[in-house]
Amino acid sequence: MTTIAVIGPGAIGGTVAAWLAQNPDFRLTLCARTPLDDLRIETPNGVITANPMVLTDPSTAQPVDWVLVATKTYDVDSTKAWLDRLVVQGTRVAIIQNGVEHVRLFEHLVPADQLVPVIINLPAVRTALGRIVQSRKGFIWAPAGHSGDEFAALFAHTDIEAAADADFLSRAWIKLCGNCGAIVPSLTLRATGPVWSDDLEAIVRGVAEECAAVGRAEGAIVPQSVVDGTVSNARDSREGSIAGSLHADRLAGNRMEIDARNGVIVRLGAKHGIPTPMNKVLVTLLAASGSPWVAGT
Numbered sequence: 001m002t003t004i005a006v007i008g009p010g011a012i013g014g015t016v017a018a019w020l021a022q023n024p025d026f027r028l029t030l031c032a033r034t035p036l037d038d039l040r041i042e043t044p045n046g047v048i049t050a051n052p053m054v055l056t057d058p059s060t061a062q063p064v065d066w067v068l069v070a071t072k073t074y075d076v077d078s079t080k081a082w083l084d085r086l087v088v089q090g091t092r093v094a095i096i097q098n099g100v101e102h103v104r105l106f107e108h109l110v111p112a113d114q115l116v117p118v119i120i121n122l123p124a125v126r127t128a129l130g131r132i133v134q135s136r137k138g139f140i141w142a143p144a145g146h147s148g149d150e151f152a153a154l155f156a157h158t159d160i161e162a163a164a165d166a167d168f169l170s171r172a173w174i175k176l177c178g179n180c181g182a183i184v185p186s187l188t189l190r191a192t193g194p195v196w197s198d199d200l201e202a203i204v205r206g207v208a209e210e211c212a213a214v215g216r217a218e219g220a221i222v223p224q225s226v227v228d229g230t231v232s233n234a235r236d237s238r239e240g241s242i243a244g245s246l247h248a249d250r251l252a253g254n255r256m257e258i259d260a261r262n263g264v265i266v267r268l269g270a271k272h273g274i275p276t277p278m279n280k281v282l283v284t285l286l287a288a289s290g291s292p293w294v295a296g297t
């Protein structure tokens with residue numbers, strides 16, 4: 001029996017936990033901030049349900065084989081009480097978050113050699129506690145190597161396609177480059193496609209070009225087609241569509257992962273002497289957008 005604890009059973013944590021819970025060889029525990037009863041996920045292939053143990057008090061948690069952290073990046077430090085109870089020597093801690101700084105964010109909480117950074121491409125929205133809509137097939141990647149291979153193997157009996165990637169750095173930057181343009185609709189509060197113009201294209205392209213340049217300076221391989229794809233996705237977006245979790249959080253008045261999604265491009269750009277004026281302006285504007293939250297990690 002493999003024991004797995006998921007910290008943060010929101011859109012991603014809840015979906016991943018429900019898929020893993022379909023395997024009778026896994027014992028799943030949800031470590032929740034807000035209590036929930038069970039999980040019901042509308043997936044592209046039908047509804048799946050799961051009834052794992054739910055804990056809300058970290059002092060009741062026991063060590064496990066795997067911890068999967070799926071909180072937002074700005075909630076990292078609040079997971080310490082859980083990690084202190086769940087992690088012992090041999091526990092692997094998979095960080096399922098957007099961004100490129102999984103290890104930096106957690107290495108003060110868990111020994112770095114027990115951390116497994118994870119990139120997930122799986123659009124999911126939480127409609128109520130434990131109620132999630134997964135709108136497309138999911139893909140998940142960890143770095144190639146022992147822990148990454150074992151992490152990918154956990155998903156063998158799920159509809160989520162998992163792989164260990166020999167060039168995880170590039171995988172993470174390519175995902176960031178695909179996501180970074182969402183800052184524009186998060187500011188304008190409408191899809192970019194119906195109001196597309198040369199000027200709007202220059203902004204979206206600028207954001208993505210800056211991201212690609214910084215990623216390349218960090219050592220990632222980011223093909224130009226990724227930048228072009230970010231631009232064409234923005235151009236083709238339909239009226240009323242939501243450009244992922246940043247845009248959804250802005251519309252809901254939630255705190256946003258501004259720093260992990262676009263602030264990081266500015267910060268790491270400065271480290272490499274790469275100008276990132278487009279991201280800097282948009283990050284500053286979004287942080288000043290009237291949301292009760294300022295740009296956090």
Ligand SMILES: NC(=O)C1=CN([C@@H]2O[C@H](COP(=O)(O)OP(=O)(O)OC[C@H]3O[C@@H](n4cnc5c(N)ncnc54)[C@H](OP(=O)(O)O)[C@@H]3O)[C@@H](O)[C@H]2O)C=CC1
Pocket residue numbers: 007008009010011012013031032033034070071072073075078079082096097098120121122123124125126244245257
């Ligand atoms: N949603 C999506 O489509 C995608 C999201 N991602 C990334 O995945 C990560 C998770 O995002 P998402 O699932 O959307 O976020 P959600 O806000 O839906 O879920 C985050 C969950 O973390 C919980 N949480 C926060 N702090 C703690 C804590 N200390 N202990 C226990 N639980 C805690 C929240 O609790 P509470 O229930 O109280 O809110 C919530 O259940 C982000 O980095 C995001 O960028 C990546 C790809 C797609």
Ligand SMILES: CC(C)(CO)C(=O)C(=O)O
Pocket residue numbers: 098120121122123124179243244245246
């Ligand atoms: C674009 C998407 C849905 C891809 O998984 C994503 O990463 C997000 O919304 O945060």
